[in-house]
Amino acid sequence: MKILPYKLTTTNDQLTSRAGLLTIAQLMQSMELGEHIDQQFPLPGSNRGFKPSVFIETLILMQHEGSFHLDDVRNLHEEEALMSVLG
Numbered sequence: 532m533k534i535l536p537y538k539l540t541t542t543n544d545q546l547t548s549r550a551g552l553l554t555i556a557q558l559m560q561s562m563e564l565g566e567h568i569d570q571q572f573p574l575p576g577s578n579r580g581f582k583p584s585v586f587i588e589t590l591i592l593m594q595h596e597g598s599f600h601l602d603d604v605r606n607l608h609e610e611e612a613l614m615s616v617l618g
Contacts, residue, residue: 545612552607555595556617559588 559565565584572583593603607613 545615547610547612549596549607549610549613552592552596552613553616555592556588559591564588 565582565588568584568587569582572587574580574582589604589607592607593599596603596607598604598606
């Protein structure tokens with residue numbers, strides 16, 4: 532049996548199993564999708580509401596991940612590595 536020459540080391544970097552969502556998020560940013568959505572949909576009537584772009588972009592990321600329930604948004608929010616990149 533041949534042993535592969537890989538070495539494992541520890542790191543303090545954050546890892547995520549949802550790295551594929553970064554590609555979709557970058558695509559939405561490069562298309563300026565959020566700005567287009569906010570132009571087409573009314574903004575919230577209070578300062579507590581979400582902008583339409585936040586709601587729709589979150590749904591797009593959730594569906595790309597395979598989630599179809601609004602409760603699954605917690606999975607995205609709890610992913611520290613993903614949130615640090617997405618903002």
